[in-house]
Each structure stands twice: as C-alpha cells, then as structure tokens.
Amino acid sequence: MTSHDTPEADMLPGLRAAVDDARAKAAATRRRKAAAWEPAATDPVARVLVDIALAHLDRPFDYAVPVAMAHTxxxxxxxxxxFAGQDVDGFVVERAGETDHxxxxxxxxxxxxxxxxxAPEIAELSETLARTYAGARSDVLRLAVxxxxxxxxxxxxxxxxxxxxATAPRAWSDVEHAAPFLRRLAAGESPRAVWSAAPGDDWPAMVAEAVAATYAAGRGALVCVPDRRDVTRVDAALLALLGEGHHVTLTADGGPAARYRDFLAVSRGAxxxxVGTRSAAFAPVHDLGLVVLWDDGDDLHAEPRAPYPHTREVLVTRxxxxxxxxxxxxxxRTPEAQQLLATGWARELTTSREVLRRRVRVEAVPAEDRAVGTRIPRTAYDAIRSGLTSGPVLVQTPRAGYAASLGCDTCRxxxxxxxxxxxxxxAGPAAPPHCRWCGHVEQAWACPTCGGRGLRAPVRGEARTAEELGRTFPGTTVRSSSGERVLDTVPAAAHIVVATVGAEPVADGxxxxxxxLDTWLSLARDDMRAAEEALRRWLNAAALARPGGHVVAVGEPAHPALQALVRWDPAGYARREADERAQAHLPPAARLATVTGDLGALDDVLHLLxxxxxxxxxxxxxxxxxxxVLLRVPWTQGPALSAALGDLQRVRSARKLDPVRIQVDPLTI
Structure with a gap:
C-alpha cells in the first residue's frame, strides 16, 4: 500500500474544503460587519449627552451612526x-450631517x-436648569426621564x-378677573396669573376647569402639586369634569412599571x-398650553437631589x-410669586373682601387665658364646643408624638x-422618658440643677393634645392624623380631628x-422663612373650614403673621416680606448660593471663583x-453668579479637586 492510499490521505480533500468554506464564511461575516459599521447615508453624526456627572465633560459628544442603527x-x-474606555448610557439629542471633530x-x-x-424641549430645559443651578445636565435628566x-x-x-x-366654568365665579383668564385659555392664548385662593374654595375643581379650558383649545396641561394627597384630589376633579382616559398621574406610588407606562403615554402624545408631584414638572406634554403650580411655598417642591431645582423655577422656565x-x-403667597406680579410677568387673581368676610371668621387670642388652660384659652374652647354642635372640628398642632421635649417641673x-x-x-402617658438621640431610657431621672424629679412638657405633640381634648370633651370622638397615620378625609359627623402640619384631612362639607395651637412654636424656627412658612401652614388649615366657619389661632395677636391670618391677607403679607427682604438684600431681591465642604476645599473655591x-x-x-460659604449678589447679577459657579465646577472637575456641594437659591439658609 502506498502512502497516498492511506485513510488519512483520503480525508485531506474534505478537510481542505471545510477549511476553505469556514474561511469564506468568516470573510463574509467580516464584510457584513464592516458594512454594518459604515456610517449612515443620511445624518451620520449623533450628538449624545453622556450620563457622566463631571462638569468639565457636561456637553454633547459626536458619535458615528452605523448603517444598522440609522433608523433607530x-x-x-x-x-x-x-466613553473613557467604558460603555456608558446616553441620549441622542440631535442627528447631524457633519462634525467639528x-x-x-x-x-x-x-x-x-x-x-x-x-423630547427636544426637555433637552433644552435641562440645559437651562443646569446653567441656572450650576449643575450637570445628566443630573437634571435623571430627574426628568x-x-x-x-x-x-x-x-x-x-x-x-x-x-x-364643554361646560361653563362655575367654581371661579367669586374670583375677580378669572373670567377673562379662562376665556384667554379657551382661545389658545397664554395668560399668566398668580392666584390667591379663598377659604372654602374647591381648588382642585378650579384647577380642573382651567385645565379643561386649555384642553378644549387643543393644547395640553401640566399640574404640579406638593404630595400624593393633592394629586388624588386633582385626579378626582379631572375625572368628574372630563371623564376617564384624558389624563395621567405621575407619582412614585404606582411602582416603576406604572410610572413608565404613564410617562410613555405622555411622551407618545396619547x-x-x-398631574403629579415635583418630578412631573419635566413631563414631555405635547402641545403644552398651561402649567399649574399649587402651593409653591411647600418645601416638597424643592428637589433634594443635585442640582436642587425648585418646581416653581422649572415651570416658570418652561x-x-x-x-x-x-x-x-x-x-x-410667597415673595417669589409676589415678584412675578411686581415685574409684570403675571397678573393677580383674588377674591373680594366681601366674599372673604362671608366665607370665614378668623380671630387670634393669646394663650395666657387660664380660665380653661394655658394651651386652650376660653375663646378656643368655646369655638370647639360650638363647632361640635354642627360638624367636625380641626385642631392643628405643629408637633407630632406625645411630648417632644421635657423640662424640670420645678426650675424649668x-x-x-x-x-x-x-x-x-x-412616647406616651405611661412610658418612661427616653432620649431622642441615643434611645436610653431614664428610669429615675433627677434634675441636676435643683434635684427635682417632676417633669413637664413645654412642647406637646398631637397625641398628648388628643388626650387632653378627650378629657376636656368627654364622650366626643377624637381622631389623630400625623406621621404614618395620615387621614385623607373624614366624615361630616361631629368629632375632633387633631392633626400635625400637612396631615390635615379634608372634611366632608x-x-x-x-x-x-402653639403658633409661637411655628414662629420660633431659626430660619429666614419662618414667619412666611407659619402663615402658609395656618392658612392651609383655616381654608378647610366650611363657609361661615370659625377659625381661632392661639398666639400673640399683634404678630404681623397672625394679623395677616386674621385679615386673610396673604397678598399684603407677601408684599411686606418682599419689601423687608429687599432692604436686607435677601431673596427674592437678591440671588444666593451656598458652597459647602471642608475648609481646604472652600479655600480652593475662594481662590478659583x-x-x-x-x-x-x-x-x-x-x-x-x-x-x-454664602455668596450673595443683586437679582440682576444672578445669571453672572450661576455662570461663575458653573465655571468653578468645570475647573474643579478637570483638576479632580475635593468635592463641594453648590446650591443656588437654597430654600433655607
């Protein structure tokens, strides 16, 4: 047998054919891949916003669009x-035919x-907000999408x-200049207004009618409210007016799938x-014709994540x-809303004094009336007793819990x-004192000053208040609303509701x-907005009274904030606050920014800024x-301050210096 007649020799032609076939297939695959990575014939450049929160890289970057991705x-x-050797996420913001690279x-x-x-308008909005707040566009887009x-x-x-x-608006009948405002909305125009709601106003129904007027003109509307309970109320008002299938609510309560489903319905124009909370301010509503912001003074409208935009600024910019x-x-009314009126950006919508006098009676009484007790003076006691003859009574207290602080009963x-x-x-009437910091239980406390063992509660929470009212009005149902036990609504039956700030339920009728109660505690906060915030809390509670209801505030009657409550004059108080802040060079007459970090980083900031x-x-x-470090400039220099802080962020990012936290127009200082 010769060598070429071996079995191995018989196999060689087959192996050569298989190898040739594999090589041909590999070459074809390479050609297909090469063809797939060829640039697209039309607009082969994609400008991409990369999800990198580095200030010096906060701009679109150009990438080639392969043929296989030309239509997607x-x-x-x-x-x-x-990007930088890693696969990172991004958004295409534009397709172009050429590049400067x-x-x-x-x-x-x-x-x-x-x-x-x-959406293109949201991409533009993100750029404006990042510039205003000296932040990164990628951070804004995390809030928006x-x-x-x-x-x-x-x-x-x-x-x-x-x-x-379409139905004729009815809820706005007592508001001056509301009819022309609604007519302009229905005509497809763009009026702007600051509206001071009156006690007894069904504000969700009023918002729904403004939205319906805009919607009837073929345009979209966006409503931002502070919390889930407000979303629920506006949602119900829109359902009653427009029916099912015309709006969506954007909140985190429904979970990621439901939120993304509703977001896509908006993005697709369906x-x-x-209606939603602060993140809904970025919703890509098609043919947007109206933006509505309710209760812009609520701190829930201030975004706690960088770059810390406020919902009011987002909607005003949109x-x-x-x-x-x-x-x-x-x-x-906030001083910022008052400034929009003073500059002519918006017009005022208010209710006449005659209507206000019919709607509610407000009085302020000092707490030193010992006929009943230091916390609930005779006038407040009579108001509760009289109110219980015809319906529910609301008692607002600024603190939750039982006794939030304690002192010696002898020497204070x-x-x-x-x-x-x-x-x-x-924590309760039978519980021993415990430490709010470390949780230690003091079984046998003694005062280090006088040796006394008795304790008093100078600040009483909603639970202690409910207990006291239960003893004062025996046989009356007392309900609490605070913390994790917040009531949304209560029936019209005669009972007492004790609620903390923001947890006041809506009563039927x-x-x-x-x-x-305890107005002094709300005013005692060490904050520039303490009195403004206190008045906002009191007005929100008083507005829940029925037409002809009685409101009693226990505190120092001469205080300007309590006087504004008695007169129901939030507009006058906002003007007063705006004038005083202008004299003190405080917002909104000035622009502020804070830079927070360690001393070494702040020293770098002061040298580089x-x-x-x-x-x-x-x-x-x-x-x-x-x-x-606090930076303050006149209002007209606000854009220059934002630009300087943005340049600072870019320099610090490029040099990899220690991080600092920059907040422009912080809510509190």
Missing part, C-alpha cells in the same frame, strides 16, 4: 456609547431603545377618547394632561421657553439624657371650626461637620 438612533433615544468618530455601541423618551421598563415599552399606548362637551400660560395658586431646666446629654421625650461684580462673600462658617 433617533433624537431622544437611549444609546450605549464608548477632526479625527475619526467612535460609532455608537448600540441603541438601547428606539423610543424617543427625551424615569428608568426604562422594557416590557412596558412594548405595549402601545391607547389613544384618548373623544373630548366631552395623554396631554398630567412657560418662558414654550410660550405657555401659567397659573401659580395657593392659599398663601431642660431634661437631658444622663448618657449622651440628648433631649428627653415621652368642611370643618365647623378650626383651632390652631471669579466673583461677579457686586457680590458679597460671607463665611466660611461651621455647619455640622462641614463649613459653608
């Missing part, structure tokens, strides 16, 4: 790109989803039903009315950029923990009487474990 890498789509462009890695979730839910994205959004027949109507409403020395010197408190003309640098001062 649309503006607004989520993509993956190669001199080298070869990196191709897009892949299109995560062709769904255009970043919810996380993707792939399964939800595959489900189409149902179109809205036909619009029901729903053009949105109204400017998109030429929409705007309505800022509330029972109270504050009671402190023997372990950590923290403040002592009581309104409260027969409202009593506001190009301070605008007329700026004041105050500090640094200790704030907890850190230090803070």
């Amino acid at each position: 890498a649309v503006p607004g789509a989520r993509v993956k790109v190669r 001199t080298g070869a462009l990196q191709p897009l890695r892949r299109v995560v989803s062709p769904e255009p979730v970043l 919810p996380p993707r839910h792939a399964a939800t994205e595959k489900v189409p959004s149902e179109a809205a039903p036909a619009l029901p027949a 729903r053009r009315i949105v 109204a400017e950029q998109q030429s929409t109507a705007a309505l800022l409403g509330g029972f109270a 020395t504050p009671a402190r923990c023997s372990v950590c010197s923290g403040p002592l408190a009581l 309104g409260y027969a009487a409202v009593v506001v 190009d301070v605008p003309e007329g700026a004041e640098v105050l500090g640094p001062v200790a704030v907890g474990d850190e230090h803070r």
Whole structure:
C-alpha cells in the first residue's frame, strides 16, 4: 500500500474544503460587519449627552451612526456609547450631517431603545436648569426621564377618547378677573396669573376647569402639586369634569412599571394632561398650553437631589421657553410669586373682601387665658364646643408624638439624657422618658440643677393634645392624623380631628371650626422663612373650614403673621416680606448660593471663583461637620453668579479637586 492510499490521505480533500468554506464564511461575516459599521447615508453624526456627572465633560459628544442603527438612533433615544474606555448610557439629542471633530468618530455601541423618551424641549430645559443651578445636565435628566421598563415599552399606548362637551366654568365665579383668564385659555392664548385662593374654595375643581379650558383649545396641561394627597384630589376633579382616559398621574406610588407606562403615554402624545408631584414638572406634554403650580411655598417642591431645582423655577422656565400660560395658586403667597406680579410677568387673581368676610371668621387670642388652660384659652374652647354642635372640628398642632421635649417641673431646666446629654421625650402617658438621640431610657431621672424629679412638657405633640381634648370633651370622638397615620378625609359627623402640619384631612362639607395651637412654636424656627412658612401652614388649615366657619389661632395677636391670618391677607403679607427682604438684600431681591465642604476645599473655591461684580462673600462658617460659604449678589447679577459657579465646577472637575456641594437659591439658609 502506498502512502497516498492511506485513510488519512483520503480525508485531506474534505478537510481542505471545510477549511476553505469556514474561511469564506468568516470573510463574509467580516464584510457584513464592516458594512454594518459604515456610517449612515443620511445624518451620520449623533450628538449624545453622556450620563457622566463631571462638569468639565457636561456637553454633547459626536458619535458615528452605523448603517444598522440609522433608523433607530433617533433624537431622544437611549444609546450605549464608548466613553473613557467604558460603555456608558446616553441620549441622542440631535442627528447631524457633519462634525467639528477632526479625527475619526467612535460609532455608537448600540441603541438601547428606539423610543424617543427625551423630547427636544426637555433637552433644552435641562440645559437651562443646569446653567441656572450650576449643575450637570445628566443630573437634571435623571430627574426628568424615569428608568426604562422594557416590557412596558412594548405595549402601545391607547389613544384618548373623544373630548366631552364643554361646560361653563362655575367654581371661579367669586374670583375677580378669572373670567377673562379662562376665556384667554379657551382661545389658545397664554395668560399668566398668580392666584390667591379663598377659604372654602374647591381648588382642585378650579384647577380642573382651567385645565379643561386649555384642553378644549387643543393644547395640553401640566399640574404640579406638593404630595400624593393633592394629586388624588386633582385626579378626582379631572375625572368628574372630563371623564376617564384624558389624563395621567405621575407619582412614585404606582411602582416603576406604572410610572413608565404613564410617562410613555405622555411622551407618545396619547395623554396631554398630567398631574403629579415635583418630578412631573419635566413631563414631555405635547402641545403644552398651561402649567399649574399649587402651593409653591411647600418645601416638597424643592428637589433634594443635585442640582436642587425648585418646581416653581422649572415651570416658570418652561412657560418662558414654550410660550405657555401659567397659573401659580395657593392659599398663601410667597415673595417669589409676589415678584412675578411686581415685574409684570403675571397678573393677580383674588377674591373680594366681601366674599372673604362671608366665607370665614378668623380671630387670634393669646394663650395666657387660664380660665380653661394655658394651651386652650376660653375663646378656643368655646369655638370647639360650638363647632361640635354642627360638624367636625380641626385642631392643628405643629408637633407630632406625645411630648417632644421635657423640662424640670420645678426650675424649668431642660431634661437631658444622663448618657449622651440628648433631649428627653415621652412616647406616651405611661412610658418612661427616653432620649431622642441615643434611645436610653431614664428610669429615675433627677434634675441636676435643683434635684427635682417632676417633669413637664413645654412642647406637646398631637397625641398628648388628643388626650387632653378627650378629657376636656368627654364622650366626643377624637381622631389623630400625623406621621404614618395620615387621614385623607373624614366624615361630616361631629368629632375632633387633631392633626400635625400637612396631615390635615379634608372634611366632608368642611370643618365647623378650626383651632390652631402653639403658633409661637411655628414662629420660633431659626430660619429666614419662618414667619412666611407659619402663615402658609395656618392658612392651609383655616381654608378647610366650611363657609361661615370659625377659625381661632392661639398666639400673640399683634404678630404681623397672625394679623395677616386674621385679615386673610396673604397678598399684603407677601408684599411686606418682599419689601423687608429687599432692604436686607435677601431673596427674592437678591440671588444666593451656598458652597459647602471642608475648609481646604472652600479655600480652593475662594481662590478659583471669579466673583461677579457686586457680590458679597460671607463665611466660611461651621455647619455640622462641614463649613459653608454664602455668596450673595443683586437679582440682576444672578445669571453672572450661576455662570461663575458653573465655571468653578468645570475647573474643579478637570483638576479632580475635593468635592463641594453648590446650591443656588437654597430654600433655607
């Protein structure tokens, strides 16, 4: 047998054919891949906002669009790109035909989803807000676009039903200049107003009628309220007026899938009315015609995450950029809303004094009337007793719990923990004192000053208040609303509701009487907005009284905030506050920014910052474990201050210096 007749030799032609076939297939695959990575024929450049929170990299970057992604890498789509050796997320903000980049462009890695979730107007808004608040656009976009839910994205959004027949607005009948405002909304115009709601106003129904007027003109509307309970009330009002299928609510309560589903319905144009909390201010409503903000003084409208935008600033900016109507409403009025009136940006909507006098009777009484007790003077006691003859009574108290602080019953020395010197408190009538800091239980406390063992509660919470009222009005049902046990509504039956600030339930038909306790405690906060916030809290509680109801505030009657409550004059108080702050060079007449960090980082800030003309640098001062510098400029120099802080952030980011936290126009100082 010769060598070429072996079995191995018989196999060689087959192996060669298999190898040749594999090589041909590999070459074809390489050609297909090369063709797939060729730039698209039309608009081969994608400008991508990369999800990198570094100030010096906060700009769009150009990437090549491969042929395979030419129809999916649309503006607004989520993509993956190669950046600094890693695959990172981003949004396509624009497709272009050319680039300024001199080298070869990196191709897009892949299109995560062709769904255009970043609308052009929201991309523009993110740029403006990042510039105003000296932050990064990627941080703004995390607030604006919810996380993707792939399964939800595959489900189409149902179109809205036909619009029901228009009805004449009725809830606004007592508001001066409301009729022309609503007519302009129905005509497709863009009026702007600051609205001071009156006690007894059904404000959710009034907001719904303004939205319906805008919707009837073929435009969308966006309503932002402080919390879930307010969302529920506006949601019910819109359902009653427009029916099912015309609006969505954007809150975190429904979970990520439901939130993304509703967001997509808005983004796709299937729903053009949105109600939600602060994150809803970024909703990409099609043909937006009206933005509504309720109770802009509520601190829930201040975003706690960088770059810390306020809902009022977001909606005012959207109204400017998109030429929409705007309505800022509330029972109270902030100096910032007053400034919008003073500059002519908005007009005023108010209720006449005659209507206000018919709606509610408010009086302030001192707490030193010992006929009944130091906390509940005779006038307040009579108001509760009289109110119980015809309906429910609301008692507002500023503190939750039982006894939030304790002191010696003999010498009034504050009671402190023997372990950590923290403040002592009581959780209930039979519970021993415990420390609010470390939780240590003081079984046998003794005053270090006088040796006394008796304790008093100078500040009493809602639970202690309910207990006291139960003893004062035996046989009357007393309900509490605070903390984790917040009541949304209560029936019209005669009973007492004790609620903390913001937890006041709505009574069916309104409260027969409202009593506001411990006003001194709300005024004692060490904050620039203490009196403004106190008045807002009292007005919100008093507004829950039924027409003809009686409101009693226990405190110093001569205090300007209590006088504004008695007169029901939030507009006058806002003007007074704005004038006083202008004299003191405080917002809204001035722009403030705080820079917080360690002393070394703040020293770098003061050396690197190009301070605008007329700026004041105050500090640094200790704030907890850190230090803070306060920057103040006149209002007209606000953009220059924001620009200087933005430049500072970019320099510090590029040099990798120690981080600092910058807040422009912080709510509290």
